[in-house]
Amino acid sequence: MNAPVAFRQTSAMAIVSLVAGLLGWSLLPVIGSVVAIVTGHLARGEIRRRPDALEGDGLAVAGLVLGYLMVAMAVVGFLFVFLFFGGLLAFIAAAS
Template sequence: MNVPVRQNSTLAIISLVAGILGWTLLPFLGSIGAIITGHLARAEIRREPQRLQGDGLAVAGLILGWLSVATWIVGILIFVLFFGGLFWLGNH
């Protein structure tokens, strides 16, 4: 009985690592990389399910990437609103 061995998708592993880097060493670039490679990995795994696994790794990378991007957007929005409000108050 030969059971085919499925290997983890390299893109899924890269997505997870980039997602972690997006929260630590490469704040924005790592998150974008995690999102891109996560979507590519999930497509690759769906195309070749008998050969590849690692959908959970890709999903974890996607979640980390999207959460980091959302945090950046909210942070920038708060920054602009706060200092825009201070500028508006200073001119009145």
């Protein structure tokens, strides 16, 4: 006889992480990225604790990557704006 096939369910938090990561790149840049990072880590922990019942580690990793990339790009953007306008103000102050 055939052994019963174990049915593994996709983690809901992994799906939320991926969707929030995508929203972080479109509609909700800050909130979506933070939600993607938090739920991605929670989903990976949940999947590691119950590997026989849950799957979706790839979805969680994709959400984490999207979230962290958006946060990194935001930090680089803020640094660029701060340094550009700070340098511009220093140039104007030195010229006058």
